[in-house]
Amino acid sequence: MALLGCGVVGSQVIRLMHEQAGDLAARIGAPLELAGVAVRRQGRKRDVDIAPELFTTDAEALVTRDDIDIVIEVIGGIEPARSLIVAALSGGKSVVTANKALLAEDGAALYEAARQGSGDLYFEASVAGAIPLLRPLRESLAGDHVKRVLGIVNGTTNYILDKMDTTGASFTDALEEAQTLGYAEADPTADVEGFDAAAKAAILAGLAYHSRVTAAEVHREGITEITATDVASAKDMGYVIKLLAICARSDDGRSFGVRVHPAMIPRSHPLAGVREAYNAVFVEAESAGQLMFYGKGAGGAPTASAVLGDLVAVARNRLAGTRGPDESTYADLAVHPMGETVTRCHVALDVADKPGVLARVAELFAKHDVSIQTVRQEGHGDDAQLVIVTHRATDAALSATMEGLRELDIVRAVASVMRVEGDD
């Protein structure tokens, strides 16, 4: 087998392959042999114990070598990862990858290459790191119907939101702390703007609904606009704000929505207790009911654990002359636009405290067919605030209502708007 990339994850894969060589051989039924490691630069000092001649900068030559039957890709990013994986798969090799961005952008091309070459494409490490999640979704739940997936799938943003919740810190301060501790990158865009979570949401939705989904189809909002006041006000009401990846089937089962955005969830919800950089995915299936999978979503060793689990599986498959589950897109359901997604909203309005204000606000909600669950007035006089939580409505109706509120003369400002999930 060959390894593409020798960074944080790759070096852990090598370490574990050494340390557990005996166990892996027993579990597979044959020993694993590392035949080459593709790196960008030769001669760099690396914290791994392998013969220097195994390193090569010619990844293309490595993935087409005849003596290699399995390729592990942990480079990340779209190119050259895509070309290398496609070349390996087309050439009949099996591939284990942790590359969520590539799978979410062009998974179909990878599966196609795997079918051509009759090899395996496994990618457990691509979503929620060490948590066994994709295998359960595509195998254990193969006899069930997934209604909804609610996931905390990005450790960086969960760390930031958890700090804001427990210490009252601002987004900027919490981000800075996350960067100092290595939980966030110098350029945190992919995490805080939800791109990373959106790629994972696309992969989860594809498996859950047996349909093809790309990251471009995922509605995406990040957490940069969340203020300490939003977090405190959620706390007051018994909620906590989390960045969620949500896949939800429509009521008629003919389409589904996929979205990533911050949302308020009740503190009693199992996801509310997911602290620091941990990940957790909550799955609601028709027969199985509510399930939750919890663990470390990132890091060298946890991700390497998932990669090695896949490696054992594809190696066993090769020995048995068989393949694991292929892409399953038979349902071919449509992704419905965000406007058709049914959700609920928490909205805080700065209003003038005078008679008739509530009536005019309520009238606007009614006009858009949005039913109000609770209203609370806080403060009075010039500082009066209306806090409203709606019943379920389409996102389009909720957005139109928020638009209308902003134009209402008696509304000084729409202080915050946040979707509410997990309490229906």
Next chain:
Amino acid sequence: MALLGCGVVGSQVIRLMHEQAGDLAARIGAPLELAGVAVRRQGRKRDVDIAPELFTTDAEALVTRDDIDIVIEVIGGIEPARSLIVAALSGGKSVVTANKALLAEDGAALYEAARQGSGDLYFEASVAGAIPLLRPLRESLAGDHVKRVLGIVNGTTNYILDKMDTTGASFTDALEEAQTLGYAEADPTADVEGFDAAAKAAILAGLAYHSRVTAAEVHREGITEITATDVASAKDMGYVIKLLAICARSDDGRSFGVRVHPAMIPRSHPLAGVREAYNAVFVEAESAGQLMFYGKGAGGAPTASAVLGDLVAVARNRLAGTRGPDESTYADLAVHPMGETVTRCHVALDVADKPGVLARVAELFAKHDVSIQTVRQEGHGDDAQLVIVTHRATDAALSATMEGLRELDIVRAVASVMRVEGDD
């Protein structure tokens, strides 16, 4: 395929096979056909929609019929389930079973029959119902080392302990409520004495440590002795009492312990929040770190979901002419006796409040090499109570210490002893 048993789980399996016939066929690549259902009594009114001629009381004939390639067993118990499964497997059929008692008593015989016939033996539903747990353990973590498994795997006892914790009820009252609500059987022995959990612990330990384990090797204590006072005193100290199935590798990795007993866990532990009849299994692996799997551990539809997931897998394997993972016992580690298990203890002593009492108690702990973490004296005079939490020590040393305490003249009574888990 054939179904053995048409009770709570079996009838849900039939219902779901009907309702999801199209999906199952698409996921497998071929339609499933139910060729027979073995029942104890013919002609009984059943809540399933199948042709009456499919029912038979001759299960033995059914499992050897040539036109049947997959057998689902949901009868439970040792016989006739064992003979039927062995006959089916030896005859080359694949078997899906939810039978934890049989697997924990004689799993080796079933695996042997599966090898002879080259069929599959799948049993995801046997532990923690709908929660995908066995597949993650034996496949996703195949490249990792499991250090410890802490599981709430019996819904009945979790319901009872949760009621005692939230309402202050006695064991008897909580049991009665559980019986009224259908969470406990009229004869609750298998649940409250830990037999059910012990069978599951044996299955989990076997998979986690790649060794053969039977229920007889599991140290087992039930929850019938737990008093409302124990529960309240745990609560005071920030703990909650749960019946845990624990599989833990020794520090040198050469053996492991398997046990089922009530234990105090900190309220901050992810398992502490598992309410009512839910199940959850907490796994600590060397590379993956802490993982938790949560969901419904019993019930017709959840168990049927797990059975159908396995059914899809074995059907796919048959179409591909391959087999799923075989029994993995290569590590062949020994189960060490309970006395060698390392754990911690919480003990409450009724003592006389006079000088020198603590010194004599402390001396006894020291004599047995048990180090004390905290001591708290409550009350005074005749009602004085010493509450001691130890550091980690072998169960043998802890037991000898408790024995010694009972014989100490200054100790009026050992009011409660409870192991402490999950905070190291």
